[in-house]
Amino acid sequence: MGDAVFSVFGSSHVLPNKKSLCNTVLWGRFTRQLNKIVPTHRMEGRRDGLLFWLISLIVLSGAWRVVLPLNSAAWWPYVILIFTSVGFQEATRLMFWKLYKRLEVILDAFAEEKFRSRLSWTDKMQIALAGGLGHGVAHAVFFCVSLLTPSFGPATYFVDRCSRIPFFLVSAIISLVFVIIHTFSMIIAFNGYADGRKVDQVVVPVVHILAAVMTLMNLAPGGCSIGVPLLCCVGAITMYYCWQMVWRKLTEHGRRQRNASEIHIS
Amino acid sequence: MEQSILDSLGVEIIGVMSPVSICMLLVVLLVSTLSPSSISSFESSAASATTAATLVYAESPSDPPARRFVGALLNAAAFVALVAVVTTLLVVLYYYRFTGFLRNYVRFSAFFVIASMGGSILLTVLRALSLPLDAVTAMILLLNLSAIGVPAVLSAAVPILLRQAYLVALAVIVAAWFSRLPEWTTWTLLVALALYDLAAVLCPRGPLRVLVELASSREEELPALVYESRPAGSSVSHAMAAFGSVELQPVETTTPNPTISTQNPDPGPRIIEVHRNEEETSPLMSNEPNNSDTGNVHQPYIATMRGRDVESNQDPSSSSSLMPTSESEEFDTSRGIRLGLGDFVFYSVLVGRAAMYDLMTVYACYLAIIAGLACTLILLSICRHALPALPISIALGVGFYFLTRLLLEPFVVGASTNLVMF
Numbered sequence: 001m002g003d004a005v006f007s008v009f010g011s012s013h014v015l016p017n018k019k020s021l022c023n024t025v026l027w028g029r030f031t032r033q034l035n036k037i038v039p040t041h042r043m044e045g046r047r048d049g050l051l052f053w054l055i056s057l058i059v060l061s062g063a064w065r066v067v068l069p070l071n072s073a074a075w076w077p078y079v080i081l082i083f084t085s086v087g088f089q090e091a092t093r094l095m096f097w098k099l100y101k102r103l104e105v106i107l108d109a110f111a112e113e114k115f116r117s118r119l120s121w122t123d124k125m126q127i128a129l130a131g132g133l134g135h136g137v138a139h140a141v142f143f144c145v146s147l148l149t150p151s152f153g154p155a156t157y158f159v160d161r162c163s164r165i166p167f168f169l170v171s172a173i174i175s176l177v178f179v180i181i182h183t184f185s186m187i188i189a190f191n192g193y194a195d196g197r198k199v200d201q202v203v204v205p206v207v208h209i210l211a212a213v214m215t216l217m218n219l220a221p222g223g224c225s226i227g228v229p230l231l232c233c234v235g236a237i238t239m240y241y242c243w244q245m246v247w248r249k250l251t252e253h254g255r256r257q258r259n260a261s262e263i264h265i266s
Numbered sequence: 267m268e269q270s271i272l273d274s275l276g277v278e279i280i281g282v283m284s285p286v287s288i289c290m291l292l293v294v295l296l297v298s299t300l301s302p303s304s305i306s307s308f309e310s311s312a313a314s315a316t317t318a319a320t321l322v323y324a325e326s327p328s329d330p331p332a333r334r335f336v337g338a339l340l341n342a343a344a345f346v347a348l349v350a351v352v353t354t355l356l357v358v359l360y361y362y363r364f365t366g367f368l369r370n371y372v373r374f375s376a377f378f379v380i381a382s383m384g385g386s387i388l389l390t391v392l393r394a395l396s397l398p399l400d401a402v403t404a405m406i407l408l409l410n411l412s413a414i415g416v417p418a419v420l421s422a423a424v425p426i427l428l429r430q431a432y433l434v435a436l437a438v439i440v441a442a443w444f445s446r447l448p449e450w451t452t453w454t455l456l457v458a459l460a461l462y463d464l465a466a467v468l469c470p471r472g473p474l475r476v477l478v479e480l481a482s483s484r485e486e487e488l489p490a491l492v493y494e495s496r497p498a499g500s501s502v503s504h505a506m507a508a509f510g511s512v513e514l515q516p517v518e519t520t521t522p523n524p525t526i527s528t529q530n531p532d533p534g535p536r537i538i539e540v541h542r543n544e545e546e547t548s549p550l551m552s553n554e555p556n557n558s559d560t561g562n563v564h565q566p567y568i569a570t571m572r573g574r575d576v577e578s579n580q581d582p583s584s585s586s587s588l589m590p591t592s593e594s595e596e597f598d599t600s601r602g603i604r605l606g607l608g609d610f611v612f613y614s615v616l617v618g619r620a621a622m623y624d625l626m627t628v629y630a631c632y633l634a635i636i637a638g639l640a641c642t643l644i645l646l647s648i649c650r651h652a653l654p655a656l657p658i659s660i661a662l663g664v665g666f667y668f669l670t671r672l673l674l675e676p677f678v679v680g681a682s683t684n685l686v687m688f
Contacts, residue, residue, distance in 0.1 A: 043276075043280070047633070047636065047637070047640075048637075050633055051633050051634075051637050054630060054633055054666075057674060057677075057678070058666075058669050058670065058673055058674050060677070061673040061674045061676075061677035061678065062669075062673045064677055065672075065673050065676070065677065078681075078684070078686050081681065081686075082686065082688050085688045086688050089688070139687075141626075141629050142626060142629070142674070142678050143678060143681075143682045143687050144682070145625065145629075146624060146625040146626035146629065146678075147679065147682060147683070148625070149624070149625055159683070159684075159685060161684075161685070162685060167683075167685075170685060171682060171685065171687075174685065174687055175687070178687060208688075211688075212687070212688035215685060215686050215687045215688070216686060218684065218685035218686060219684060219685075219686060224685060
């Protein structure tokens with residue numbers, strides 16, 4: 001990392017004694033330059049992510065169209081629905097990862113050519129974040145926002161099985177939790193695939209299915225008062241797990257950078 | 267080199283996506299504000315208005331689907347034929363260099379579109395929202411806005427933001443008028459226009475291609491209404507670009523249509539205006555805000571491409587014949603991407619029509635159109651010649667609309683109203 005920075009800014013930047021300060025200054029300027037390409041690709045990553053999940057939802061709904069509308073009294077069709085949907089979405093996530101790998105090759109080559117360094121791990125995290133946000137926002141829009149039109153009038157709606165809270169509030173809370181879950185799962189998944197850690201790769205589908213199954217509890221009368229808080233717990237757990245992972249990577253890279261710069265000096 | 271193109275494309279894509287998104291948003295807002303409250307006036311005006319698009323068959327909801335489909339096809343065919351005729355007329359006029367006439371005509375029609383069609387929309391909005399604005403003030407405001415609009419879309423001396431705002435406003439007004447068409451007619455019309463656009467720009471004898479070649483052989487700017495997005499941060503090019511702005515206005519020859527009903531005063535075709543700016547060449551060539559790699563690639567490109575900006579806009583006036591719009595975009599690093607106003611109009615018409623059904627379809631169509639636009643821009647950077655911007659986006663948009671409406675909605679609504687989400 002250190003030598004890349006110096007090669008970019010030329011020999012005029014002599015390493016002073018206060019090497020940590022110099023490093024941080026040069027690192028800041030370098031990342032600001034690299035951040036110019038990443039934001040546009042982040043935005044496009046988010047938009048492409050949105051389109052991707054929309055297409056996957058459409059394919060899924062196409063497959064289920066013949067059976068709909070489901071009789072809402074029976075709960076087992078919903079179980080099948082959820083398992084197939086979650087399975088399909090996880091498969092889509094894997095495809096998204098493969099696509100991203102190819103894009104990463106292009107981006108790395110470009111960064112190599114322009115800035116003489118590759119994409120850093122923070123940039124990759126940011127792209128994963130954008131993809132996850134795309135997934136989350138797609139979920140939120142299609143499951144919550146598009147149903148908000150009846151709420152513009154003076155009254156509100158309640159669902160029979162969850163008669164204590166207005167429908168819009170419940171669906172908004174659930175969508176919020178799902179946005180969090182999807183966003184952070186994408187980061188965890190991408191890091192898991194990149195590092196090859198099986199734990200991370202397995203955690204993501206498990207969390208997804210867990211969250212989806214918890215919404216099944218809403219089918220029982222009064223079930224949403226148990227289901228929704230539990231769902232928030234799952235969201236919090238995902239956030240915590242992601243935080244742990246990022247913290248671990250941060251300390252790892254910080255240690256590596258310090259070792260590299262020490263080697264460079266000596 | 268592809269990567270550097272991708273990178274600079276990224277900034278410019280945003281520069282083009284934002285006005286398209288703003289235009290679509292405004293049209294969706296207008297359509298959703300106006301349609302429930304004044305649905306009766308809509309239906310009546312749509313029924314009584316003999317628009318160019320409903321010449322053959324006036325759709326009414328009570329007809330059986332087969333008849334509606336056939337009628338819509340006939341409507342679309344008639345409309346596209348009209349548009350083709352007008353474009354050919356435009357090419358002929360341009361060939362014989364009637365630029366003075368065209369210029370004045372554009373001035374007149376720009377004023378008229380904003381004043382009359384914009385005025386009628388203003389009236390319906392005021393009525394729907396019960397805004398307290400008296401007639402005199404409204405009249406003064408409207409006249410002033412239209413008067414400023416005339417030089418804003420024409421001359422180079424106006425600040426770029428104002429010109430962009432007026433172009434977007436024009437597109438919104440036109441699209442709002444177009445979304446008053448009956449449903450089946452709208453969809454078939456969109457598809458037919460996308461196909462026509464494909465043919466007109468890519469076929470060797472297509473009118474738009476002929477126009478492009480004429481303009482490039484004379485080394486003039488093409489006459490059309492174009493939205494131009496300046497690249498960010500190029501302050502030098504801003505100054506130069508003041509001379510070299512593309513003042514293309516859509517030409518629409520007003521062929522007086524004897525069946526025009528009095529309820530739709532036709533703002534008239536817009537005039538195509540050709541500006542030539544020799545100063546453009548040298549500033550553009552030397553003015554490469556990006557790195558030298560892209561500069562070298564684009565310099566020869568710029569010289570040949572400047573003339574090939576084809577854009578004709580459509581006059582949304584319901585009773586006038588329209589100029590077909592084609593959107594060919596030109597990728598020019600020092601001047602930003604240019605997108606024809608007709609593209610804005612038809613994207614917004616699609617989204618507006620989707621808004622009449624549900625928010626979910628709006629979002630799906632919006633995503634589809636933006637993705638199509640991005641694909642077209644990428645294709646443009648690969649192909650390097652005038653390309654139609656309608657086909658891909660309209661195809662994706664229409665496809666996604668029907669897929670969402672038929673497949674996604676029952677699925678998602680059924681699940682989420684039972685609070686089962688995944």
